Amino acid sequence: MSAPYRQDMPPAGGFPQIKYKRNLPFRGPSGIVILGGVTAVCAYGFYRVGLGNLEKRELQREKAWSRIHLVPLLLAEGDRDAYRRQQAALAREKEIMKDVKGWEAGKSVYHDPRYRPADSIVVL
Amino acid sequence: MSFWHNPSSAAKPYVDPTPLPDDIPKVQELGVTSGPLKSAAFFIGAYCKDYNDDFMLCKAENRDPAHCLKEGRRVTRCAQDLITKMRENCLAEFDKHWNCLEWNNQEYGACRKPERALNKCMFEKLGLVKTIPGTPEGQTPIHEVKNPILNGVQK
Structure with missing residues (x-):
């Protein structure tokens, strides 16, 4: 027995509409606002960096001056030590060279009264 | 027996006892380490401005260590005097500040808080003010800025 003939038809009331339109709801701030916000944050950051650089310069000046104030003190102490060693070296030289006629202990090899620090020292 | 060495390549440290x-008057060396000095x-x-200036002018005349021994002794005595006075008057603040410097x-x-206490004490007791020469006109000196941007490592 064969089934009776039946024509396939659309559902009653027709097919529903196909959703073909874009559905992108507007969410969050616009691109311009984000761009502006990022620019503002960066600008503030760079402003702070600039202020920090100025501050760093002042900190460096402070450090430099703290050292400048200490220079005379440290130099004076170093000078006393250098003088003490110089005199000791001179006494040693006199003792060693006492038998050599015409030897002047501590005489510079240069014909120039300008002070030169010793270029070598005696390690005892 | 002694002989010549290059001090920079000497095996032994350069000690001369x-x-x-x-004939050189004795002066006690300061013996203060870098933290307290800073x-x-x-x-x-x-x-000690006058003594320091005098000493540096003398050094500008002649770099020979023998030339400025007298001025150098004055500089050291003055610093000795100041450190003694500081210790007598502001010992707690002084200790706190230089310990902070040592740790930082x-x-x-990094040590503005103890520094302000020390500066205040030094001004009240000894009348000494910390000034940094060369600070731009009309600008707060860096040690008196209330809210600095560079305030050390975050903790």
Whole structure:
């Protein structure tokens, strides 16, 4: 027995509409606002960096001056030590060279009264 | 027996025990380490300005160590005097500040709180003010800025 003939038809009331339109709801701030916000944050950051650089310069000046104030003190102490060693070296030289006629202990090899620090020292 | 060495390549440290000649008046060396010196630097600069200037002018005349021994002794005595006075009057603040400097790589910026206490004490007791020469006109000196941008490592 064969089934009776039946024509396939659309559902009653027709097919529903196909959703073909874009559905992108507007969410969050616009691109311009984000761009502006990022620019503002960066600008503030760079402003702070600039202020920090100025501050760093002042900190460096402070450090430099703290050292400048200490220079005379440290130099004076170093000078006393250098003088003490110089005199000791001179006494040693006199003792060693006492038998050599015409030897002047501590005489510079240069014909120039300008002070030169010793270029070598005696390690005892 | 002694012989010549290059000091930079010597195997032994350069030690010479001979004392200063007797005709040089003795002065006690300061014997203060770098932290306290840094802490006191600006007060040394303020308190001993005349002696320091005199010594540096003398050194500008002649670099020979023998030339400025007298001025050098004055400089050391003055600094000695100041450190003694500081210890007598502001010992707690002084200790706190230089200990802070020791713990913070000797950076002034990291130790403003103890520094302000020390500066206040030094001004009240000894009348010494910390001034940094060369600060731009009309600008707060860096050690008096209330809210600095660079305030050390975050903790």
